[in-house]
Amino acid sequence: MAEIKNYHLNFGPQHPAAHGVLRLILELDGEVVVGADPHIGLLHRGTEKLAETRTWLQTVPYLDRLDYVSMMCNEHAYCLAVEKLLGVEVPIRAQYIRVMMDEVTRILNHLLNIGTHALDIGAMTMVLYTFREREDLMDVYEAVSGARLHAAYYRPGGVYRDLPDRMPQYQTNRFKNDATVKRLNAAREGSVLDFIEDFTNRFPAYVAEYHTLLTDNRIWKQRTVDVGVVSPEDALQLCFTGPMLRGSGIAWDLRKKQPYEVYDRMDFDIPVGTNGDCYDRYLVRMEEFLQSNRIVKQCVDWLRKNPGPVISDDHKVAPPSREAMKGNMEELIHHFKLFTEGMYVPPGEVYAAIEHPKGEFGIWAVSDGANKPYRIKLRSPGFPHLAALTEMCKGHMIADVTAIIGTIDLVLGDTDR
Amino acid sequence: MSAKLERLRQKLQEVFGDRIGEPMISHGEVTVMARAANYRDVALELRDHPDLKFEQLIDLSGIDYSAVAGRGAGEPRFAAVSHLLSVTHNWRLRLRVFATDDASPILPTLTGVWRGANWYEREAYDLYGIVFDGHPDPRRILTDYGFVGHPFRKDFPISGYVEMRYDPEQQRVVYQPVTIEPREVTPRIVREEGYGKADGRG
Numbered sequence: 001m002a003e004i005k006n007y008h009l010n011f012g013p014q015h016p017a018a019h020g021v022l023r024l025i026l027e028l029d030g031e032v033v034v035g036a037d038p039h040i041g042l043l044h045r046g047t048e049k050l051a052e053t054r055t056w057l058q059t060v061p062y063l064d065r066l067d068y069v070s071m072m073c074n075e076h077a078y079c080l081a082v083e084k085l086l087g088v089e090v091p092i093r094a095q096y097i098r099v100m101m102d103e104v105t106r107i108l109n110h111l112l113n114i115g116t117h118a119l120d121i122g123a124m125t126m127v128l129y130t131f132r133e134r135e136d137l138m139d140v141y142e143a144v145s146g147a148r149l150h151a152a153y154y155r156p157g158g159v160y161r162d163l164p165d166r167m168p169q170y171q172t173n174r175f176k177n178d179a180t181v182k183r184l185n186a187a188r189e190g191s192v193l194d195f196i197e198d199f200t201n202r203f204p205a206y207v208a209e210y211h212t213l214l215t216d217n218r219i220w221k222q223r224t225v226d227v228g229v230v231s232p233e234d235a236l237q238l239c240f241t242g243p244m245l246r247g248s249g250i251a252w253d254l255r256k257k258q259p260y261e262v263y264d265r266m267d268f269d270i271p272v273g274t275n276g277d278c279y280d281r282y283l284v285r286m287e288e289f290l291q292s293n294r295i296v297k298q299c300v301d302w303l304r305k306n307p308g309p310v311i312s313d314d315h316k317v318a319p320p321s322r323e324a325m326k327g328n329m330e331e332l333i334h335h336f337k338l339f340t341e342g343m344y345v346p347p348g349e350v351y352a353a354i355e356h357p358k359g360e361f362g363i364w365a366v367s368d369g370a371n372k373p374y375r376i377k378l379r380s381p382g383f384p385h386l387a388a389l390t391e392m393c394k395g396h397m398i399a400d401v402t403a404i405i406g407t408i409d410l411v412l413g414d415t416d417r
Numbered sequence: 418m419s420a421k422l423e424r425l426r427q428k429l430q431e432v433f434g435d436r437i438g439e440p441m442i443s444h445g446e447v448t449v450m451a452r453a454a455n456y457r458d459v460a461l462e463l464r465d466h467p468d469l470k471f472e473q474l475i476d477l478s479g480i481d482y483s484a485v486a487g488r489g490a491g492e493p494r495f496a497a498v499s500h501l502l503s504v505t506h507n508w509r510l511r512l513r514v515f516a517t518d519d520a521s522p523i524l525p526t527l528t529g530v531w532r533g534a535n536w537y538e539r540e541a542y543d544l545y546g547i548v549f550d551g552h553p554d555p556r557r558i559l560t561d562y563g564f565v566g567h568p569f570r571k572d573f574p575i576s577g578y579v580e581m582r583y584d585p586e587q588q589r590v591v592y593q594p595v596t597i598e599p600r601e602v603t604p605r606i607v608r609e610e611g612y613g614k615a616d617g618r619g
Contacts, residue, residue, distance in 0.1 A: 041559035049569055055603055084444055236472045236504065239533030250504060257507050344608060347486075350444045351500050351511065353475075362476060364500065368486040370607045379476040379500070387536035416559060 006034060009398070013042050017120040017402040020412030022386075026393075026401065033401060036393045038386055043416040051376040055342025056082055056156065059373065064150040066378065067414035070109040071141075072101045073356045075154040078376075080260060081352035081363040082156040085345050088317050093308040094158035095261040100299035101144065101153070102354070103292040104196070107203075108137050109357035109409075110285045110292075117282070117406030118214060121223045121399075126213055133206055136199055143167055143192045156343070157318035158311030163303070167195045193300050200297045207289050215286070224278035228392040228404040231276060238391070239384035242359025243288065244408070247273035247281035254355040266295050278407040317343050342371040356381055358409050382408065382415040422447055425508050428468050433459065448511040453524050456514045460530045463501060463510070471501035471510060474527065477537035479545030484571040486607040495522040495547050499537075516547055526552040544569035574599050 009026040012018035021042035027035035047066060051059040063074040076098060083090060090098075115130030138148045143164055145151035153160050167188040170181045187198040214220045230240065235248040245252055253270045255263040271287035273280030311318045315334040324331040347369040353362035359381025366375040385408045392404050425447055426440045437459060438450035451459045463471045477499040482488060493515040501510045516522030526549040527534040538549040539558040546567035549555065557564060566573055576599045584591040 041557075041561070044559040046568065049575060053575055053601065053605075058603075237532045239474055239531065241475075252504055340603065341606065342603060348443060349448075349511075351446060351476075351509070360475060362500065364476065364478065364498070366480065368607060370486065370605050371603070372605050374485055375480050377476065377478040377480075377498075383536060383540075384533045387533060 011401070013039075017405060019116070019405060019410040022405070022410065022412055024389075024401070026398065028398060031397050031399075033393045033396055033398055036390045036401065038389055040386065040412065041416055043412045045417070047417045048376050048378060051373050053372065055371050056345055056373060057338070057342055059376070060155065061150060061152045064152060065413060066380065066417060067109075067356070067358065067361075067382070067411050068149060069112050069411055070105045070357045071149060071151050072098075072105045072153060073109075073354060073361060075152070076102060077352055077354045077356070077361045077363045078365075079154045079156050080354065081350050081365040082345065084350045084352055085348055085365060085367055086156065086317060086343070087346075088157050088312050088314055090158050090261075090312060091309045092262070093162075093303065093306060094310045096299050096302050096306075097159050097163065097310060098154060099261050099263060099266065100196070100296055100303065101159075103295045103299070104137055104140055106292045106357040107289060107296075108134055108141075110289055111137075113357075113406075113409045114210065114214075114282065114285060117403075117409075118220070120402045120406045121220075123214065123217070123220060126210070129206070129209060129213070133199075133203070136195075139168065140192065140196060140199075143195075155311065155318060157314065158309070160311070162310045163192045165191045167192050193304060196296060197300045200293050200300070203293050204290060207286065207293075210286065214282070221279060223400075223403050224282060224407070226275070227278045227396060227400050228407055229275060229277045230388070230392065234391070235276065238388040240359070240388070241381055241384075242356065243281055243284045244359060244385055246271065247284050248276035249274055254353060254360060258353075260352075260354060266298055268292075268294050278403050281407050344369065344371050345373075353379070358382055358411070358414065359385065378417050380414045380417060382410055382412075386410060386415050419445070421508065425506075425510070429510075432462065432466055432469065446509065446511060448513060451512060451514045453514055453517060457525045457527065457530065460499075460512070460527050463512070464530055470503045470505040472504055473502040474499055474531035474533055474537070475502045475509075476500040477527065477534055477541065479541035479547050479569070481545055481569065481571050493517055494519040495545060497524055497538075497541055497547060499527070499534075522547045523550055524548070525550050528552060543567070546570065 006027050006029050009028055011024035011026055013021040013023040023039040023042065025037040026033055047062050050062060060075055060078065063078050064071040066074050111130040111134050115127035118126035141151055142148045145153035169188045170176060170184045172178050172181050187195055230248050232248045232250050235245050235250060249272055251270050251272045256270055268291045271284045273284050319335050319338055320331040325335045345367040347367055349366040351362055351364045353360050361381055362379035364377040365373055368374045389404060393401050422442050426442060429440045429449060436455055441448045463469050477497060480496050480498055481494060482496065483494045495516045496513050499512045501512060514524060516524050524547060526538055535554060536558060538552055539556060541547050542549060542555060543557040543559050544567060560568060576595050576597050578595060579592045580595045581590055581592055
């Protein structure tokens with residue numbers, strides 16, 4: 001009898017379905033995966049070590065570069081940790097802005113996830129639709145922070161500035177004529193809040209479009225139903241959080257269970273899956289679109305009615321206004337000290353976690369009283385999810401590996417840190 | 418919230434007695450200290466005791482305390498710190514265990530308690546050199562293939578020891594000693610006691 005040996009396949013690090021630089025050593029028996037060994041660290045930048053050499057404030061932009069599709073959520077966890085150590089009160093308006101931008105970020109993240117997941121397993125059109133909506137939300141990011149991706153908008157003590165009164169508009173150029181520009185600018189005549197509200201009104205119809213494209217699509221179901229099934233017990237053992245945990249039927253969401261900021265005032269539901277397969281996790285994410293949309297709506301309503309400060313007035317933590325700085329010696333000193341030496345954080349350690357679009361994003365911050373962190377540990381949600389890839393892939397066909405990588409919602413910047 | 422924390426603290430004392438250090442509460446978080454000898458047993462009981470039920474290991478990481486301000490002589494250098502979460506009772510716990518030997522830190526593995534500990538312990542080994550005894554797959558995880566040293570230790574320079582470049586003559590990537598100097602723009606300062614106070618020294 002002929003001797004049959006398993007063979008190994010090197011998947012990535014340059015592979016369009018690897019979502020970045022993931023190297024996967026697959027052990028195959030014919031087309032069936034018998035083992036998978038993810039090699040990560042190709043994008044390891046040592047963010048935690050870098051943070052030890054920067055002041056508390058200088059670390060904020062590094063956080064954007066972790067999970068580079070949900071930037072503000074990363075900053076949020078860090079700001080919560082620093083605020084907890086300092087004992088700083090965040091103005092209520094800043095809390096609402098943070099919640100609203102977190103939910104905008106969640107929509108952005110899930111749009112990318114569902115679009116590319118579908119693209120990976122053969123539904124080319126999805127990504128074109130989801131990127132259409134991402135474009136609008138990217139513009140929101142740009143309007144509030146000045147940057148489409150690496151926002152650095154949340155600061156310890158609040159947010160960098162209030163929401164602008166004007167939404168940037170398109171201009172006529174050789175690619176866009178007057179009629180197109182007029183159509184594109186229709187929703188951009190008012191403030192950023194007007195634009196976001198207009199988006200939340202349009203968005204449920206878009207989600208319905210995605211449902212018609214995918215939810216009952218038989219190819220999509222063949223590729224995702226009963227693929228990568230994780231039981232609730234396994235999900236807990238494997239440190240799953242977020243949609244991965246909820247997809248397995250455990251109703252766990254930090255926004256409900258351990259509410260931070262103003263989530264306890266929001267009215268929303270937690271979708272839960274039943275089978276724990278890729279299809280259920282997809283459905284959970286689809287429902288989270290609508291729930292996030294609801295939260296954004298409530299925030300817009302509140303923000304319209306309640307003006308106020310958006311950053312703490314403790315000038316040991318947050319800079320004074322530009323105007324005060326120019327006319328007042330003490331404010332000038334505060335400004336200078338804050339941006340040269342940085343803030344001093346009392347000794348102690350805290351763990352602050354938020355419900356990041358991918359799961360629980362936590363920061364364990366240790367301070368020994370210096371102007372720099374002693375140790376920052378970033379608990380990224382993607383890391384344990386990817387660790388479970390081996391177990392999820394075992395016994396599946398090689399084509400299902402792509403479906404499972406897609407459902408993990410993998411971003412290597414987040415996993416490798 | 419504080420009543421709940423107090424309940425957790427009492428439960429911990431009831432269940433473990435003097436097997437763990439006094440549970441500490443600060444910033445609304447509970448921290449307990451285990452000894453390397455009973456680390457695994459404590460973890461198992463934390464997971465399985467019906468009043469505690471920490472089903473989930475949220476995070477496990479290493480830390481090097483060698484440069485912390487106010488560190489006493491002879492205090493151990495390396496620790497593994499895990500953050501646990503109970504989905505049933507909705508509470509969190511921080512579990513710290515020091516490795517007694519600074520030169521070759523060894524701790525028992527938790528992979529048998531929470532399967533998800535596997536990669537976290539690989540990471541702690543890679544970055545801090547803490548060896549987890551009994552770990553099924555003790556390889557490096559984040560650093561390069563063939564990396565030497567443990568980069569997150571406080572005595573490891575931020576610029577590293579080697580750098581990589583493409584050598585056109587050999588037509589391959591080569592490693593060479595780093596050519597950049599470590600640079601610190603803002604010095605690290607810990608202010609003395611009473612700084613800025615009217616009756617203080619500062």
